[in-house]
Amino acid sequence: MDQHSPSPLNEQQRALVLHVKRQILQMRQLRQFEWSPPSRPNSESAPEMQPEGESKVPLTVTMPEIQQAMLDQIFYDPVVLKHPPSSIYQHAFLKKVIYMIEEEGLYDISEDLMELFTELLMTVPKRPEEGGPPLMPCFKSYSLDRNCQKVVTVMEEQTTISSGTTGLRTWEASFWLAEYLIAHPEFVQSKNVVDIGCGVGFLGIACAMLGAKKVALTDGNMDVLTMAQKNIGYNKAPCPVSATALDWENFTNEQIASLEAEVLILSDLTYDPTNIVPLVTVLKAILVRGVSAFMSSAIRNPQTFIDFFAHIRKECVGVQIDEVILDGLDHLFFFDEETVQTVKVFHLHFP
Numbered sequence: 001m002d003q004h005s006p007s008p009l010n011e012q013q014r015a016l017v018l019h020v021k022r023q024i025l026q027m028r029q030l031r032q033f034e035w036s037p038p039s040r041p042n043s044e045s046a047p048e049m050q051p052e053g054e055s056k057v058p059l060t061v062t063m064p065e066i067q068q069a070m071l072d073q074i075f076y077d078p079v080v081l082k083h084p085p086s087s088i089y090q091h092a093f094l095k096k097v098i099y100m101i102e103e104e105g106l107y108d109i110s111e112d113l114m115e116l117f118t119e120l121l122m123t124v125p126k127r128p129e130e131g132g133p134p135l136m137p138c139f140k141s142y143s144l145d146r147n148c149q150k151v152v153t154v155m156e157e158q159t160t161i162s163s164g165t166t167g168l169r170t171w172e173a174s175f176w177l178a179e180y181l182i183a184h185p186e187f188v189q190s191k192n193v194v195d196i197g198c199g200v201g202f203l204g205i206a207c208a209m210l211g212a213k214k215v216a217l218t219d220g221n222m223d224v225l226t227m228a229q230k231n232i233g234y235n236k237a238p239c240p241v242s243a244t245a246l247d248w249e250n251f252t253n254e255q256i257a258s259l260e261a262e263v264l265i266l267s268d269l270t271y272d273p274t275n276i277v278p279l280v281t282v283l284k285a286i287l288v289r290g291v292s293a294f295m296s297s298a299i300r301n302p303q304t305f306i307d308f309f310a311h312i313r314k315e316c317v318g319v320q321i322d323e324v325i326l327d328g329l330d331h332l333f334f335f336d337e338e339t340v341q342t343v344k345v346f347h348l349h350f351p
């Protein structure tokens with residue numbers, strides 16, 4: 001086949017390329033990578049086969065047209081080129097695809113794909129476990145839809161704790177809350193949204209993409225806030241987004257008033273027992289009648305969680321806490337299956 005004029009992709013092939021793209025943009029670990037889109041309840045035909053009338057060859061990323069589409073729509077996509085996944089990741093992905101093509105022995109390796117792989121091979125640093133430098137922060141892009149039309153790009157660390165803070169990477173709890181708000185954008189649309197303990201800012205920026213009127217990312221750690229500020233700049237949010245210092249242990253009423261909060265979003269802030277009192281103090285100041293809070297938490301230590309709710313009920317008398325049903329949400333984000341946790345989402349408000 002002429003590699004430069006591939007035949008147009010059919011629906012299943014396009015879905016496969018988009019599925020691969022969403023995983024690459026999030027830098028999903030290759031050992032957990034899904035090489036075919038999961039079958040969806042209302043898809044018209046099995047995802048791994050060609051539609052009726054076409055040859056029933058298994059749909060795989062090794063097919064020449066898919067190889068070319070991955071180059072055009074992922075690796076050479078101008079949007080991806082602006083904020084690409086790490087070169088170590090790109091190199092590892094292509095190495096795996098080349099291995100799969102050779103193993104199958106059905107198709108040739110595209111010359112363009114081989115050229116990109118060779119280019120990366122010459123520049124890619126060694127991995128830390130091979131004696132290379134520590135992993136640097138890198139771009140991860142999270143698609144808020146299956147077609148990669150609405151994407152939030154953030155620079156984040158690849159390690160759990162960096163520079164003594166947990167705030168320099170996106171935590172799983174925020175993916176669950178994002179999936180909930182994607183399914184219910186009416187909760188943030190045309191609202192002033194305030195992200196408390198925003199970390200790198202993924203969730204707040206996602207709310208901006210979902211139609212918020214204004215978003216304030218707030219955090220008490222200055223390194224985290226600097227990262228969040230840069231991340232605002234990597235996205236073309238359709239509304240104003242700011243990054244503001246808000247330390248739960250040291251804030252003023254003027255600071256709270258200036259946020260003009262209508263909706264609060266909080267993700268993964270109930271992990272540390274010493275944080276309960278300061279967190280509830282700031283919540284008490286912002287969560288007044290007419291303001292709603294959406295909070296997601298990974299349940300690591302159930303007692304910390306119980307203590308948090310006991311304290312908030314005591315301080316914010318009359319607050320209603322509704323657990324949000326997450327069943328049936330469209331899962332757009334990929335979780336590390338080795339560290340997957342129970343995540344709960346709550347809606348806090350005054351009736």
Ligand SMILES: C[S@@+](CC[C@H](N)C(=O)[O-])C[C@H]1O[C@@H](n2cnc3c(N)ncnc32)[C@H](O)[C@@H]1O
Nearest residue numbers: 166167170171174197198199220221247248267
């Ligand atoms: C586990 S991270 C969660 C980040 C983000 N919400 C997410 O889900 O990806 C906790 C965040 O809370 C912030 N934080 C912890 N204590 C704080 C305090 N006293 N005042 C303000 N922010 C604080 C940290 O700086 C960090 O960014």
